[in-house]
Amino acid sequence: xxxxxxxxxxxxxxxxxxxxxxxxxxxxxxxxxxxxxxxxxxxxxxxxxxxxxxxxxxxxxxxxxxxxxxxxxxxxxxxxxxxxxxxxxxxxxxxxxxxxxxxxxxxxxxxxxxxxxxxxxxxxxxxxxxxxxxxxxxxxxxxxxxxxxxxxxxxxxxxxxxxxxxxxxxxxxxxxxxxxxxxxxxxxxxxxxxxxxxxxxxxxxxxxxxxxxxxxxxxxxxxxxxxxxxxxxxxxxxxxxxxxxxxxxxxxxxxxxxxxxxxxxxxxxxxxxxxxxxxxxxxxxxxxxxxxxxxxxxxxxxxxxxxxxxxxxxxxxxxxxxxxxxxxx
Amino acid sequence: xxxxxxxxxxxxxxxxxxxxxxxxxxxxxxxxxxxxxxxxxxxxxxxxxxxxxxxxxxxxxxxxxxxxxxxxxxxxxxxxxxxxxxxxxxxxxxxxxxxxxxxxxxxxxxxxxxxxxxxxxxxxxxxxxxxxxxxxxxxxxxxxxxxxxxxxxxxxxxxxxxxxxxxxxxxxxxxxxxxxxxxxxxxxxxxxxxxxxxxxxxxxxxxxxxxxxxxxxxxxxxxxxxxxxxxxxxxxxxxxxxxxxxxxxxxxxxxxxxxxxxxxxxxxxxxxxxxxxxxxxxxxxxxxxxxxxxxxxxxxxxxx
Numbered sequence: 001x002x003x004x005x006x007x008x009x010x011x012x013x014x015x016x017x018x019x020x021x022x023x024x025x026x027x028x029x030x031x032x033x034x035x036x037x038x039x040x041x042x043x044x045x046x047x048x049x050x051x052x053x054x055x056x057x058x059x060x061x062x063x064x065x066x067x068x069x070x071x072x073x074x075x076x077x078x079x080x081x082x083x084x085x086x087x088x089x090x091x092x093x094x095x096x097x098x099x100x101x102x103x104x105x106x107x108x109x110x111x112x113x114x115x116x117x118x119x120x121x122x123x124x125x126x127x128x129x130x131x132x133x134x135x136x137x138x139x140x141x142x143x144x145x146x147x148x149x150x151x152x153x154x155x156x157x158x159x160x161x162x163x164x165x166x167x168x169x170x171x172x173x174x175x176x177x178x179x180x181x182x183x184x185x186x187x188x189x190x191x192x193x194x195x196x197x198x199x200x201x202x203x204x205x206x207x208x209x210x211x212x213x214x215x216x217x218x219x220x221x222x223x224x225x226x227x228x229x230x231x232x233x234x235x236x237x238x239x240x241x242x243x244x245x246x247x248x249x250x251x252x253x254x255x256x257x258x259x260x261x262x263x264x265x266x267x268x269x270x271x272x273x274x275x276x277x278x279x280x281x282x283x284x285x286x287x288x289x290x291x292x293x294x295x296x297x298x299x300x301x302x303x304x305x306x307x308x309x310x311x312x313x314x315x316x317x318x319x320x321x322x323x324x325x326x327x328x329x
Numbered sequence: 330x331x332x333x334x335x336x337x338x339x340x341x342x343x344x345x346x347x348x349x350x351x352x353x354x355x356x357x358x359x360x361x362x363x364x365x366x367x368x369x370x371x372x373x374x375x376x377x378x379x380x381x382x383x384x385x386x387x388x389x390x391x392x393x394x395x396x397x398x399x400x401x402x403x404x405x406x407x408x409x410x411x412x413x414x415x416x417x418x419x420x421x422x423x424x425x426x427x428x429x430x431x432x433x434x435x436x437x438x439x440x441x442x443x444x445x446x447x448x449x450x451x452x453x454x455x456x457x458x459x460x461x462x463x464x465x466x467x468x469x470x471x472x473x474x475x476x477x478x479x480x481x482x483x484x485x486x487x488x489x490x491x492x493x494x495x496x497x498x499x500x501x502x503x504x505x506x507x508x509x510x511x512x513x514x515x516x517x518x519x520x521x522x523x524x525x526x527x528x529x530x531x532x533x534x535x536x537x538x539x540x541x542x543x544x545x546x547x548x549x550x551x552x553x554x555x556x557x558x559x560x561x562x563x564x565x566x567x568x569x570x571x572x573x574x575x576x577x578x579x580x581x582x583x584x585x586x587x588x589x590x591x592x593x594x595x596x597x598x599x600x601x602x603x604x605x606x607x608x609x610x611x612x613x614x615x616x617x618x619x620x621x622x623x624x625x626x627x628x629x630x631x632x633x
Contacts, residue, residue, distance in 0.1 A: 055529060057525060057529060083528075083533070088531040088533060089531065091529055091530060092529065093531060096529065097529040099522050099525070099526055101522050104521055104522040104523065105525075105526045106523055106526070107523040107526075107540070107541055109544040110540065118530070118532075118540070119531075122530065122531060123531065170530065
């Protein structure tokens with residue numbers, strides 16, 4: 001497996017009226033070809049900012065990518081102009097994105113046909129007829145019934161789930177190297193969620209592309225992701241293969257997350273869900289110490305004296321950012 | 330918008346369960362929504378009539394709108410002159426008919442040119458933000474600070490009156506408003522996910538502005554544009570009164586209203602008739618504007 005995307009020490013800060021927000025503060029992650037990655041964390045922990053930074057879609061100002069490298073197929077794409085020709089040639093063709101809100105991610109005044117063929121004409125230089133043929137084929141691939149006729153409909157004539165299928169069709173249109181799915185199933189109901197996830201997984205395998213699923217829903221990634229990165233307050237706090245993260249979580253935050261998810265098969269009422277106490281920190285002007293420390297059950301004196309620890313290896317490909325060795329406890 | 334149950338496979342083809350809803354041509358749908366409202370239909374008919382009158386003016390009246398006849402000035406309506414004659418003995422109906430041409434010419438050229446320039450400025454300002462926004466908005470502020478009438482007087486004083494100057498002056502005065510409206514609408518449209526989605530598929534700034542932002546911001550502006558036509562016709566009337574509007578013999582409704590002023594008590598038709606003509610034109614265009622907006626705006630689909 002070859003490395004497709006190598007993000008190192010990515011820092012994206014936002015300058016707000018209240019102070020500096022370090023939305024992504026030294027995030028590093030790697031994606032191999034054909035791999036499915038889960039980027040997990042609660043709302044506001046910097047997951048979306050991280051992938052928007054990789055695609056250079058951060059609104060500047062107020063945002064700014066202050067440090068880091070994003071090696072995509074060996075090229076540092078952070079060096080490209082955010083809206084320059086080089087970056088535009090990558091976006092939509094080699095690197096695509098599926099957004100959270102299918103209801104608002106499609107342009108309401110253009111037909112589905114226009115919106116899909118747009119990408120094909122933009123990147124693959126297809127003529128109108130060929131692009132239309134391909135668009136219909138794509139819609140069929142994502143399971144839109146009666147694609148030949150539906151293609152001339154407007155987004156408002158599609159349901160949420162169907163629109164998300166269109167978004168998926170647009171994301172795979174140019175056989176990208178990597179797809180970022182930003183909470184792709186959050187806005188649709190649970191049965192549709194499962195269908196969409198299966199569909200995405202199937203397509204990703206078929207065109208052998210990598211997929212990064214950004215989600216706050218552990219259930220979503222448990223089934224599909226091969227490796228998982230857990231984010232908290234703008235940093236990766238734990239990363240590792242899926243089985244490791246779910247089987248032997250090492251970081252107190254990950255452990256807390258897993259305890260707060262109900263499990264199937266457990267007899268009702270026998271075990272109470274354990275929430276993580278407290279609230280996620282305000283990202284404005286954060287202290288240098290571990291951001292999870294105030295909520296952490298396992299904190300030790302060292303946590304309060306020393307800065308946020310670097311990632312350290314605790315198993316095969318398994319890293320955590322914590323001073324405490326919970327397994328030893 | 331009821332969500333249809335999500336059936337992944339188009340497999341259930343029996344009994345038309347997956348048959349798509351009956352397919353309508355988009356234009357036919359727009360026409361249907363538009364013409365289903367009586368008021369819009371009336372507006373449409375009025376506008377069509379105004380155009381017909383403007384195009385076929387010579388066929389509709391036996392008189393010449395410019396030729397004076399001092400033997401029959403300020404006459405009451407009669408069989409020969411349905412709306413009477415003015416202070417120079419010209420047939421009023423005839424002048425109203427020919428005045429349609431002047432009004433449409435001025436209305437359309439002034440509004441379309443100011444809309445094109447203003448919208449481009451507003452779109453650019455909203456899309457790029459930052460110093461581009463600041464610069465364009467300050468230019469707009471400066472334009473707004475110039476009182477329209479004084480600006481026109483200045484221009485007219487420098488180059489003289491005439492249709493060209495009226496169009497330029499009224500069009501120039503409309504740029505700031507158009508720019509502001511477009512900018513405001515574009516700023517809110519810009520927040521939509523589909524603009525970010527457009528960026529994420531590698532669209533250039535121009536493409537985003539023209540395909541993602543403009544078509545979504547445009548429908549409400551359509552009302553502004555059509556109302557602007559009425560406004561410009563009114564503005565032209567005001568300028569004609571000040572003597573810097575359309576030059577004297579050319580029939581213009583505004584000029585006629587003010588020409589008739591001295592005879593308001595004796596023969597109110599002199600002012601009233603062209604006034605009503607202005608009113609009909611403004612009403613017609615406003616209705617058409619509202620109707621088009623309702624019909625083409627996809628966000629209102631199914632609501633009306």
